[in-house]
Amino acid sequence: MNTANKPRIVVLGAGFGGLELTTLLSEAMGDSIDVTLIDKSDSFIFGFSKLDVMFGLKQPEAVRLPYASFAKPGVRMLKRTITAIDPQSRRVVTDDGVFEADHLIVALGAEYDFDATPGLSGTNEFYSVPGAERLRDVLPGFRKGRAVVGVCGAPYKCPPAPSECVLMLHDYLVRQGVREACEISLVLPLATPVPPSPDTSRALLAAFAERGIEFIPGRRVASVDNTRNVAVLDDGSEMPFELFLGVPKHQVPPVVLESGMSENGWIPVNPRTLETKHENVYAVGDGANTGTPKAGVFAEGAARAVASAIVAKLRRRGSGTLYDGFGTCYIEFGGGRIGKVEVDFFSGPSPTGNYYEPSVTLRADKEMFGASRRSRWFGL
Ligand SMILES: Cc1cc2nc3c(=O)[nH]c(=O)nc-3n(C[C@H](O)[C@H](O)[C@H](O)COP(=O)(O)OP(=O)(O)OC[C@H]3O[C@@H](n4cnc5c(N)ncnc54)[C@H](O)[C@@H]3O)c2cc1C
Numbered sequence: 001m002n003t004a005n006k007p008r009i010v011v012l013g014a015g016f017g018g019l020e021l022t023t024l025l026s027e028a029m030g031d032s033i034d035v036t037l038i039d040k041s042d043s044f045i046f047g048f049s050k051l052d053v054m055f056g057l058k059q060p061e062a063v064r065l066p067y068a069s070f071a072k073p074g075v076r077m078l079k080r081t082i083t084a085i086d087p088q089s090r091r092v093v094t095d096d097g098v099f100e101a102d103h104l105i106v107a108l109g110a111e112y113d114f115d116a117t118p119g120l121s122g123t124n125e126f127y128s129v130p131g132a133e134r135l136r137d138v139l140p141g142f143r144k145g146r147a148v149v150g151v152c153g154a155p156y157k158c159p160p161a162p163s164e165c166v167l168m169l170h171d172y173l174v175r176q177g178v179r180e181a182c183e184i185s186l187v188l189p190l191a192t193p194v195p196p197s198p199d200t201s202r203a204l205l206a207a208f209a210e211r212g213i214e215f216i217p218g219r220r221v222a223s224v225d226n227t228r229n230v231a232v233l234d235d236g237s238e239m240p241f242e243l244f245l246g247v248p249k250h251q252v253p254p255v256v257l258e259s260g261m262s263e264n265g266w267i268p269v270n271p272r273t274l275e276t277k278h279e280n281v282y283a284v285g286d287g288a289n290t291g292t293p294k295a296g297v298f299a300e301g302a303a304r305a306v307a308s309a310i311v312a313k314l315r316r317r318g319s320g321t322l323y324d325g326f327g328t329c330y331i332e333f334g335g336g337r338i339g340k341v342e343v344d345f346f347s348g349p350s351p352t353g354n355y356y357e358p359s360v361t362l363r364a365d366k367e368m369f370g371a372s373r374r375s376r377w378f379g380l
Helices: 016-032 045-055 129-140 161-175 198-210 254-259 296-315 361-380
Strands: 008-012 034-039 076-080 084-085 090-094 095-100 103-106 145-151 182-187 213-217 221-225 230-233 237-238 244-246 281-283 326-334 337-344 352-359
Touching: 008 016, 008 095, 016 034, 016 076, 016 103, 016 296, 016 361, 045 129, 045 161, 045 326, 084 254, 103 296, 129 244, 145 161, 145 237, 145 352, 161 182, 161 198, 161 213, 161 244, 161 326, 198 213, 198 326, 198 337, 198 352, 230 281, 296 326, 326 361, 337 361, 352 361
Parallel strands: 008 034, 008 103, 034 076, 103 281, 145 182, 145 244, 182 213
Antiparallel strands: 084 090, 090 095, 221 230, 230 237, 326 337, 337 352
16 A cells, blocks of 8 residues: 555554444545554454353354454554554554554553452453453353352443343353352442333343342442452442452553543543544544443444544545434343343433343344444455
């Protein structure tokens, strides 16, 4: 690709946000721009695939989408670890080279802050791929006693995921023939499982009740005592467990913390334009503090707004479309059925949600959601 005099756009992170953003830029501008997409990994994996791996429903190799298959006109995909970001000069240092940008987009997602919850690092978590793979081997040994699924801080990725986890755990224990000997508890720092949609929350609470799953709302796990196998909640109460499945507290990755771009763990942005306080520097996805959920569909929505703003600037035409704060999430209810919620954060004075009853048909919709991204981004 001849890059002379082309606008240089550097996108940090090839997750939901970075993949969609670079795809849109390529579709709109093709080879007339010089886009560099940087990620430290070899492959992308959908967040929901972690639950499938953990419960042994899918093999890790089957859910990895290799970046080697990501090929778009005008875009260079590079495997590098980003070690420093200077948002002022839009200069990025990696383990193999320095990159300078006319437009810089930070799409590095959220990472896990194990130090924020004493004892957590000695337990199991299911929010990373290695964590999910480890649990796949731990779960068969859990045959009696209490399993606690505990969230250690909000905001966290995909608010329905811990609820999905307990419902899938119920099914797993039934399949193993040990459900009667086990208890399942869910500790959530939210008042309800999906706050913007009371109907979805009601349906999840009914599903918990039907299956004898204990729900403890408005509490987070403050520490884990691994010598006594006890989770300590933020009100000081203690929950003994035989199996602990944790969702760690989240924050932006260390390289973003060190860049000075974040405040209280997240990058402040204009929620509708995703602009940071630095000129021509945007943040999309989980790392950006937009007030919308940390989920792939919302990262895609933010990417659409940033792509349209950059294209408008480059074409010197208009100002692009605003981020709509709208997203559709599929929810595993167990028993092979999937529910759906459409959440709208910006249209009204407060967020609203539309709930769709779980069904086998919606499973096909969820599969289509994954397959369409797989084909759009990776041509697979
Ligand atoms: C269990 C679970 C279930 C989920 N289910 C759903 C769901 O059903 N629907 C949904 O929409 N969302 C779901 N999510 C959430 C979804 O996965 C995330 O919200 C989404 O991936 C965020 O996109 P992103 O682009 O902000 O970041 P990410 O997709 O996390 O991408 C960030 C990228 O940055 C890279 N990176 C980080 N640091 C560096 C560095 N220093 N150098 C180079 N590269 C770096 C990472 O390798 C990564 O590829 C789920 C998440 C979990 C954990």
